Amino acid sequence: MNKYRRILIMTSVEAERDAILRGIGTDSRIDVKLAGVGPISAGIQTARALAADEYDLVINMGIAGGFTDKAEVGSLVIANEIISADLGAESPEGFITLDELGFGASTRVKTDSDLVQVLLESIIAANISVQTGNILTLSTVTGTAETTSNLQQREPGALAEAMEGYGVAMAAKEFGLPVLEIRSISNPIGPRDRSAWRIKDALVTLESASKVIAEVL
Secondary structure (H helix, E strand, O other): OOOOOOEEEEEOOHHHHHHHHHHHOOOOOEEEEEOOOOHHHHHHHHHHHHHHOOOOEEEEEEEEEEOOOOOOOOOEEEEEEEEEOOOEEOOOOOOEEHHHHOOOOOOEEEOOHHHHHHHHHHHHHOOOOEEEEEEEEOOOOOOOHHHHHHHHHHOOOEEEEEOOHHHHHHHHHHOOOOEEEEEEEEEEOOOOOHHHOOHHHHHHHHHHHHHHHHHHO
16 A cells, blocks of 8 residues: 555553564664653654654554453554543543533544554554554553443443543644554553463564555555
């Protein structure tokens, strides 16, 4: 396909970047840069990269937590919407999103549905377990059953959570560029249990997905 002349991939840490670089190989159209951890750092670093060079597409990639029975460890999730799940206000009646507060801003960024479908079909053809759904951005990683339940009730279409997507998406939006978020699931969302983490497996999936992206985009 090679529709995009230049692609910027933002990822949070070096292990993710190295896996992605192994996947894309020598494709000079694609730059992989570190966003840092969290939406603020991700937004700043993405904006800096976009100001310094010209790109046609921005992708946030990395590992993430997946909601149990929705996104299994080792599988891949492509975002339909990138959602800042903790940007808003508390109230006695429950959480109020930024959208509901009426400030004229939104916590949701839609991805390009046609592009998502092309990637979905190509990744399935590569025998990688993948699905589409919403990905949440949180500044605090979920670590309790209560928070997990609350998030699922508020965002039933969410499959995964990570810490950078919304920051990357807002920077891309500011520059008028399409954005994707692609996450490899390394652990189930819920009570913090490091024994359940499968980071190496998730990085292998991330590498395989990166190879498909370089071939298709």
